Amino acid sequence: MNAATKTSTIRGRALSTDVWETLKKNRAAFVATLLLAVMSVMVVVAPILSPYAFDATDFDRISVGPSLSTLHLFGTDALGRDLFVRTMYGGRISLMVGLVATAVSLVIGIAWGATAGFIGGRSDHVMMRIVDVLYAMPFMFFVILLMVFFGRSIVLIFVAIGAINWLDMARIVRGQTLSLKEKEFVEAARAGGVSNVKIVLHHIVPNLLGVVAVYVTLTIPQVILVESFLSFLGLGVQEPMTSWGALVNEGAQEMETAPWMLIFPGAFLATTLFCLNFIGDGLRDALDPRDRSN
Amino acid sequence: MADAVLEVQSLNVRFTTPDGPVQAVRNLEFRVNPGETLGIVGESGSGKSQTALAIMGLLAANGRADGSARFKGDELIGLSDGDMNRVRGAQISMVFQDPMTSLNPYLTVGNQMRHVLQRHLGLSRGEALRHARTMLEMVRISEAERRLAMYPHELSGGMRQRVMIAMALSCRPGLLIADEPTTALDVTVQAQILKLMRELKSEFNTSILLITHDMGVVAGNADSVLVMRDGECREYGSVDKVFYKPADDYTRALLAAVPRLDEAMPERLATVSAPPTELGAEIAAVEKPRTNHAARQLLTVDGLGVRFRVAQPGLFARAQSLVAVDDVSFELAAGETLGVVGESGCGKSSLARAVLQLIPTASGRVCLLGRDLEQLARRELKNMRRDMQVIFQDPQASLDPRMTVAQIVGEPLNTFRPDLGQPERNERILSVLLRVGLAAEHLNRYPHEFSGGQAQRIGIARALMFDPQLIVCDEPVSALDVSIQAQIINLLMDLQVERGLSLIFIAHDLAVVRHISHRVMVMYLGRAVEVADRQSLYEHPRHPYTLALINAVPIPDPVVERSRQQQPLSGDLPSPLEPPSGCGFRTRCPHAIQRCADERPLLRPVGKSLVACHRAEEIE
Amino acid sequence: MLRFALKRVLGAIPTLLVLIALAFFLIKAAPGGPFDTDRRLPPEIEANLQAAYNLDEPLYRQFGLYLGGLLKGDFGPSFQYRDYTVTELIAAGFPVSLRLGGLAMLLAFVVGVAVGTVAALKQNAFTDHAAMAAAMIGISVPNFVMAPLLVLVFAVTLKWLPAGGLGDWRNFVLPVVALALPQIAYIARLTRGSMIEVLRADFIRTARAQGLPQRAVIIRHALKPALLPVISYLGPATAAIITGSVVIEQIFGVPGLGRFFVQGALNRDYTLVMGVVVFYGVLIVVFNLIVDLVYGWLDPRVQYQ
Numbered sequence A: 001m002n003a004a005t006k007t008s009t010i011r012g013r014a015l016s017t018d019v020w021e022t023l024k025k026n027r028a029a030f031v032a033t034l035l036l037a038v039m040s041v042m043v044v045v046a047p048i049l050s051p052y053a054f055d056a057t058d059f060d061r062i063s064v065g066p067s068l069s070t071l072h073l074f075g076t077d078a079l080g081r082d083l084f085v086r087t088m089y090g091g092r093i094s095l096m097v098g099l100v101a102t103a104v105s106l107v108i109g110i111a112w113g114a115t116a117g118f119i120g121g122r123s124d125h126v127m128m129r130i131v132d133v134l135y136a137m138p139f140m141f142f143v144i145l146l147m148v149f150f151g152r153s154i155v156l157i158f159v160a161i162g163a164i165n166w167l168d169m170a171r172i173v174r175g176q177t178l179s180l181k182e183k184e185f186v187e188a189a190r191a192g193g194v195s196n197v198k199i200v201l202h203h204i205v206p207n208l209l210g211v212v213a214v215y216v217t218l219t220i221p222q223v224i225l226v227e228s229f230l231s232f233l234g235l236g237v238q239e240p241m242t243s244w245g246a247l248v249n250e251g252a253q254e255m256e257t258a259p260w261m262l263i264f265p266g267a268f269l270a271t272t273l274f275c276l277n278f279i280g281d282g283l284r285d286a287l288d289p290r291d292r293s294n
Numbered sequence B: 001m002a003d004a005v006l007e008v009q010s011l012n013v014r015f016t017t018p019d020g021p022v023q024a025v026r027n028l029e030f031r032v033n034p035g036e037t038l039g040i041v042g043e044s045g046s047g048k049s050q051t052a053l054a055i056m057g058l059l060a061a062n063g064r065a066d067g068s069a070r071f072k073g074d075e076l077i078g079l080s081d082g083d084m085n086r087v088r089g090a091q092i093s094m095v096f097q098d099p100m101t102s103l104n105p106y107l108t109v110g111n112q113m114r115h116v117l118q119r120h121l122g123l124s125r126g127e128a129l130r131h132a133r134t135m136l137e138m139v140r141i142s143e144a145e146r147r148l149a150m151y152p153h154e155l156s157g158g159m160r161q162r163v164m165i166a167m168a169l170s171c172r173p174g175l176l177i178a179d180e181p182t183t184a185l186d187v188t189v190q191a192q193i194l195k196l197m198r199e200l201k202s203e204f205n206t207s208i209l210l211i212t213h214d215m216g217v218v219a220g221n222a223d224s225v226l227v228m229r230d231g232e233c234r235e236y237g238s239v240d241k242v243f244y245k246p247a248d249d250y251t252r253a254l255l256a257a258v259p260r261l262d263e264a265m266p267e268r269l270a271t272v273s274a275p276p277t278e279l280g281a282e283i284a285a286v287e288k289p290r291t292n293h294a295a296r297q298l299l300t301v302d303g304l305g306v307r308f309r310v311a312q313p314g315l316f317a318r319a320q321s322l323v324a325v326d327d328v329s330f331e332l333a334a335g336e337t338l339g340v341v342g343e344s345g346c347g348k349s350s351l352a353r354a355v356l357q358l359i360p361t362a363s364g365r366v367c368l369l370g371r372d373l374e375q376l377a378r379r380e381l382k383n384m385r386r387d388m389q390v391i392f393q394d395p396q397a398s399l400d401p402r403m404t405v406a407q408i409v410g411e412p413l414n415t416f417r418p419d420l421g422q423p424e425r426n427e428r429i430l431s432v433l434l435r436v437g438l439a440a441e442h443l444n445r446y447p448h449e450f451s452g453g454q455a456q457r458i459g460i461a462r463a464l465m466f467d468p469q470l471i472v473c474d475e476p477v478s479a480l481d482v483s484i485q486a487q488i489i490n491l492l493m494d495l496q497v498e499r500g501l502s503l504i505f506i507a508h509d510l511a512v513v514r515h516i517s518h519r520v521m522v523m524y525l526g527r528a529v530e531v532a533d534r535q536s537l538y539e540h541p542r543h544p545y546t547l548a549l550i551n552a553v554p555i556p557d558p559v560v561e562r563s564r565q566q567q568p569l570s571g572d573l574p575s576p577l578e579p580p581s582g583c584g585f586r587t588r589c590p591h592a593i594q595r596c597a598d599e600r601p602l603l604r605p606v607g608k609s610l611v612a613c614h615r616a617e618e619i620e
Numbered sequence C: 001m002l003r004f005a006l007k008r009v010l011g012a013i014p015t016l017l018v019l020i021a022l023a024f025f026l027i028k029a030a031p032g033g034p035f036d037t038d039r040r041l042p043p044e045i046e047a048n049l050q051a052a053y054n055l056d057e058p059l060y061r062q063f064g065l066y067l068g069g070l071l072k073g074d075f076g077p078s079f080q081y082r083d084y085t086v087t088e089l090i091a092a093g094f095p096v097s098l099r100l101g102g103l104a105m106l107l108a109f110v111v112g113v114a115v116g117t118v119a120a121l122k123q124n125a126f127t128d129h130a131a132m133a134a135a136m137i138g139i140s141v142p143n144f145v146m147a148p149l150l151v152l153v154f155a156v157t158l159k160w161l162p163a164g165g166l167g168d169w170r171n172f173v174l175p176v177v178a179l180a181l182p183q184i185a186y187i188a189r190l191t192r193g194s195m196i197e198v199l200r201a202d203f204i205r206t207a208r209a210q211g212l213p214q215r216a217v218i219i220r221h222a223l224k225p226a227l228l229p230v231i232s233y234l235g236p237a238t239a240a241i242i243t244g245s246v247v248i249e250q251i252f253g254v255p256g257l258g259r260f261f262v263q264g265a266l267n268r269d270y271t272l273v274m275g276v277v278v279f280y281g282v283l284i285v286v287f288n289l290i291v292d293l294v295y296g297w298l299d300p301r302v303q304y305q
C-alpha cells in the first residue's frame, strides 16, 4: 500500500463516518445539507429549463412581478431580464466564489499553519508575526487594491478573497498542529522511525481535517458575503453576469417598488448561508473531542 | 443502632443517551452511621461516582435518580434545586478528585470560601473571611491569611486539595462525600491528605463517604466497605469482613489483582475477567520462579542530562531553563527489567524519552548494543529504532484516532519493510495481534471502539512488530483499572520471558514496580537517589525518600494499615525551576543536616544499593 | 503592568513599520496614477503636480519622506480632496465613526452577552433555538439589505425615526442598530458556546455542590471565564467598526471614515489610503493591547512581566 492511498483511506473512512454520524444525529444539519444539495443542483440545471437567457431583455415586461403565465417565475428586473434565470446564474457565481476562495485559503492556510506549528521555534515565531502584520491591514483595502491591480476578472476576485482569508485558517491549523505534535501517537510514530514528512502527512493532516471541515463550512458563507459587499461597491462581477450579492444589492435599491427583486435572490442567499452555518455548527459539536467522551 | 446519617434505599440512576437508556446504579442500599466512614470501591464505570452525584442532586441533565436517600431522616431524592441548595455545602458537602480543576481558577481562595459561608451561615463578608482563615489553619495550611488572597494556580496540588477540604467542612456538614480525593495526587501527598481527613473526621464529628478505586485507601480509612460493579452492590460489610472474609468472587478477585508491597509476590497477578463465574479459577496463581537472564549488557546510560526551556506564563518573560534529568547513569542487561519510580515531575518520563532519543539530551551518552545513539547518523538511528520501542501511559492517546488497528500496528512495516506484499503484511500484523490477545476481527476497527486495556494491547502489538530488544514502558498501566492492569503486567512479563526482552518500566506505583522489576531506580527532582535490586530496595530502603515513598503506599490490609505508624512526609515537591542547593530532597528530609545544603550527595554504594545520601549509613 | 504596556507598544513598532512599507509599495506598484483622468492634463501641469506631491523623487526617498511626515503626525495632503490634508480628513471623519461604532459595539456587547448566556442556560430548549436562529439571521443577512429594511420599516413606514443623517440622538438610532445587529449575533453565538463549555467545568460543579444558587454560580463563577473569548473577539472587531463602514455611511448619509478606504483605493489617492491604513493599523495594535490588559485582569493566570 503506498502512502497516498493510505492517507486517503484513513480520512476517507474515518472522517466521513464522523460527518455522517453528525448528519444522522443533528436534524438541523441534515435538513441543511439536503437543502444545500437541492439548491446546488438547481442553480446548475434550472436555467436550462427556462425559455429565457440570463442577459436577454424582455422589453414588453420591464419590472414585472412574478407570474406563471409569462414564465417569469420570479418576475423581471428593471431591464426586463428574467429574474429566475438570473438568480440561478447568480447562484452559480456565488457558490463558485465561495468554493474557490475557500479552497485557496484552505491550501495556503493549511500549508502555512501546519508548517509553522510543526517546525515550531523561531520559524513559527516569524511566520506568525507575518500573519499578525497582515491582520493589521484593513481587509477591504487589500481586496480593492488587488482588484485595481488585476482588473475585475471573476477568477481573480475569487483568488484575491481566498488569498486574504487564509489568515484565520493558518492560525487555527497552527494551534491544532502544535497540540497534535505533542500527542503520544505522534511520539509513538517518531519512536517507530517514521519520517517527519510522513508524520505530517499520515498523522497530523488527517487529524486536522475535522477542524478544517468545520472551518470550511463557516468560511464559505463569509466569502459569499464579502462578494456581495463588493457588488454593493460596484466592484463585483460585471454586467450582464451577476451574482446573488449583485442581485440582492439591486433588489435592495428597489425594495419599495419591486420587492420581488430583493426577496427571491435574498431568500436564496440567506438560505445558503443558513444551511452552511447549521452544518458547520453541527460538525463542530460532533467533532469536539470533549463532546465525544460523554 | 443510632439513627443513620445517610440511609440509601433502592437507589437507581438512569441516563438517557442517544444510544438508548443506560442504568448506572441499580437498586443500591447502604447506610452511613454517625462518625462512620463508608468506603465505596469499584472500578471505572461501576457507578460509584454517580451514586454520590445522585445523592447531591448533581447528576448531569440527562440523568435521573429514583429510590430513596434520607439524610438524617429527610428525603433528598426528588428535592427541588432550591431546597437542595440548603443541604448542599451546609449539611452534605463534597470533595472532588482533581483539585486542579475543581477550584475556580478565576477567583481567590478567600472569595471562593467566603461565598459558601455567607450563603449558608449568613455571615458578613469580614466574618466569613475570618472564618475561612480559621478553616485554612485547621487543614494545616501555613500562612493562612496570605493564602486567602491567592489564586488556586499559585498553590500546589496538595494545598489545593486542603483548600477543597476546608471549604467542604467550613459549614460543619454532617456528611462529607469524598470522590477519589487523592487519586490525582502523588503518593506522599496522598498520605498527608488521608491523615488530615482522619484527623478532621473526629474534630468535626463528620461522617464520610469515601469513594475510591484503591483497596489500600479503603483498608486504612474506612469502617465499612461497599464494593460496586456495573452499578450493583457486590459486597457490603465491615472493612475486616470484606478484606478477610470476602463472600463475593469479584471482591476476592479484586483483592488478588492488586500487587502488594508487603507480601511475597505471586508470579502472575490474578486477573478479573468478564464472566464472574470463572473468577475463582483465575485467582489460583501459577508459581514460576522468575529467572534473570542477566547476561549480555544491552543498554548503557551514562551521565544523561535533559534540559527544557520553559516559557514562563506572561507574554514577554524570559525563558528559563529547567533541568528535567540531571546526570543519570544506569545499565540494563538483556532480559532485565529496570523499574523507575518517582512522583510527578521527577523526570522519569523525560528520562524515557531521552533514552529513546525522542527529545534532545543536554549531556551524557546512551549506548544501545554498544553504539552511542547520539553519534549515529539519522539513517542508522532510524534502523536502531527497530530494537527500541515504547509503550505510553494513555493507551487511547497513543493511537492515531484516524487509523485502523491494522494501519497502526502495520506502521512499522511501512517504515522498515515497504517491500512486503499485502498478504505478508497482513499475516505479520495478525500474528502480533493474536500474540497480545486481540483477534482478526479487530483489524479494521478504529481506536475509540476499544477499551483502555485493549487499546494498550494494540500499543504493545505495535511495539512488538520487529521483535525489539528494549521496550521503554512509560506508566503503561496507570490509566487502567486494577483488573486490567494485572492483565497487561502479566502480558508484559510473559513477553519478556518468551523473547528475552529488556524493559524499562516507569511508574509511580511502587507495588507495581516491585512486582515487575529486577532492579529499581528511585528518582527525585531529576536525579537518581537510589538504585538497587528489587529485594534490597523494598526490604532495606536506604535513602530517606525511598523509605518515605514505601511508607506512604497504602496497603490493602486493614490490620496492617491500622498498626502502621503514619508519619507522612511533609511539604510538597520543590519547583524544578528552583531546585534546592545540595541534596534536592533536603527540604522534606527528616534527617537533613547542614552538609545536605552545602554539598550534593552522589550515588555511592551502601550495602547492596547505590544511594545518594550523606547519611545513608546512619539511617535504618 | 505599565512596563508590560510599554513593551507591547515598542514591540508593535516593527509590525507597524512592516505594515506601512507593505501598503506603501503595494500602492506604488499598482498600475495607474492619481492624475489619470479622462482628460489628459498638459505635461507641465502634471509635472508640477508630481513635484508638489514628491512623486518625482525615487521611491525610497518618497517612503523616507512619508515616514518623516508620519512621525510629525502629518499624513500628507490628499490627492483627491485637494484642499485638505489627510490628517484633516481623518480628524473630520473619525469622531463620527467612533461615536457610531462605539455605541454599536456597546449595544452589541450588552445584548450579545445577555442573549448568549440565556441561550446557554436553556441549552437545546426553545429559547435557545429561537435565539440562535435569530443570531443566524443576523450573520446571514448582508447589512446593505438590513439597513434599507430598517429605514423602510422605521423611517418610511412607521415614521418613528429619521433615516440617518447627522443631528440629535434620534438620527443615530438606525445606523447604530444596523451596525450592531451582526455583531450582536456573533457575540451571542460566541458567548453561548463558551458559556456552555464553562458550565461543564469541574469548578462549576464544585460551586453547585456547595449549594450556591444558579444565579450566583453564573454571575460569580461562570461569567468571567465565559467572557474571555468574547473579549478576544472584541479587540479587533472594535478597531474595525470604529473606523467606519462604507455601507452604513452610504445608506444613512453619515460622513464617517469608512468611505475613505474605498474611495482612496479606487481613486489612487495614495496619501489618503496610506493614512487610513496606518490609522487602522495603529488602532488594531492599541485594541489588541487593551484586550491583553483586560484579559490579564480577568484571568489571574496571565502574568505581566
Ligand code: SF4
Residues within 6 Å of the ligand: B543, B544, B545, B583, B584, B585, B586, B587, B589, B590, B591, B592, B593, B596, B601, B612, B613, B614, B615, B616
Ligand atoms: S543527603 Fe541529607 S537531605 Fe538528602 S536525603 Fe540524605 S540526609 Fe536527607
